[in-house]
Amino acid sequence: MARTKIERLFTRGKTLLLAMDQGLEHGPKDFNIDTINPEHVLDIAIKGSYNGMILQKGIAEKYFENYRQKIPLIIKLNGKTNLVKGESYSSQNCSVKRAISLGAAAVGYTIYVGSTFEAKMFEEFGRIEEEAHEYGIPVIAWMYPRGAAIQDDLNTDILAYAARIGLELGADFIKMKYNHDLEGYKWVVKCAGKAKLLVAGGEKTSYENFLKEAYEAMQAGASGMAVGRNVWQSEKPLEITNALKLVVFEGKKPEQAIKYIRA
Numbered sequence: 001m002a003r004t005k006i007e008r009l010f011t012r013g014k015t016l017l018l019a020m021d022q023g024l025e026h027g028p029k030d031f032n033i034d035t036i037n038p039e040h041v042l043d044i045a046i047k048g049s050y051n052g053m054i055l056q057k058g059i060a061e062k063y064f065e066n067y068r069q070k071i072p073l074i075i076k077l078n079g080k081t082n083l084v085k086g087e088s089y090s091s092q093n094c095s096v097k098r099a100i101s102l103g104a105a106a107v108g109y110t111i112y113v114g115s116t117f118e119a120k121m122f123e124e125f126g127r128i129e130e131e132a133h134e135y136g137i138p139v140i141a142w143m144y145p146r147g148a149a150i151q152d153d154l155n156t157d158i159l160a161y162a163a164r165i166g167l168e169l170g171a172d173f174i175k176m177k178y179n180h181d182l183e184g185y186k187w188v189v190k191c192a193g194k195a196k197l198l199v200a201g202g203e204k205t206s207y208e209n210f211l212k213e214a215y216e217a218m219q220a221g222a223s224g225m226a227v228g229r230n231v232w233q234s235e236k237p238l239e240i241t242n243a244l245k246l247v248v249f250e251g252k253k254p255e256q257a258i259k260y261i262r263a
């Protein structure tokens with residue numbers, strides 16, 4: 001088995017990834033006349049020196065060629081729309097081999113922990129994890145508790161369980177939501193063990209809230225963030241990026257970092 005190259009996604013042991021798979025997950029409502037063009041968001045990723053760009057394969061195929069040398073690519077191998085109701089299942093739509101031919105430095109896959117389709121996602125993820133590691137690339141698992149069995153998807157014990165499952169299944173990175181329980185989240189990070197925990201951004205909120213969330217996540221021991229809407233839906237995507245970098249890479253407090261966003 002090849003040695004998994006995870007270092008290329010880090011800056012001084014931490015990472016900041018930009019995600020743009022929301023067109024599939026949520027639909028065009030997340031975008032405006034500028035951000036609907038993938039190149040607009042890719043330019044933010046380059047100018048902001050993100051450690052990686054998360055895309056579905058269709059966007060990578062048609063837009064990533066000119067960015068190939070500039071930023072590591074992470075291909076999300078599964079996805080779903082928000083049109084289908086009921087138990088959540090995110091099906092695989094791209095192979096590891098195809099992702100690698102597109103230049104992927106890592107691959108990602110969402111598991112809805114607690115869904116009645118959980119076993120199916122474990123199986124798909126198991127195959128992906130083995131194949132990706134054969135090629136020597138890391139795997140990011142979006143570990144999202146969701147389904148009728150989950151009463152509170154942000155419950156600390158549930159998040160801790162989801163993080164542990166990610167470790168047990170072989171993920172190198174576990175991407176999950178933050179639940180504003182700083183002390184409890186330290187346990188969540190511990191449960192992820194040697195898998196690196198990355199916090200997802202979520203719906204757009206104020207700069208203050210976003211930076212506070214990032215700060216708390218880092219205080220809890222997270223290895224970084226994988227964010228989307230809070231950056232590219234912002235009127236000041238590069239300024240919020242710079243503020244976020246101060247928090248993630250330099251441990252600056254939110255009230256210090258926010259000064260870098262001009263009024």
Ligand code: FBP
Nearest residue numbers: 019021022025200201202227228229
């Ligand atoms: P955001 O920072 O915009 O929330 O993006 C992170 C992410 O994990 C995306 O990769 C994905 O499209 C989205 O969140 C899914 O979130 P949800 O399933 O909660 O709608």
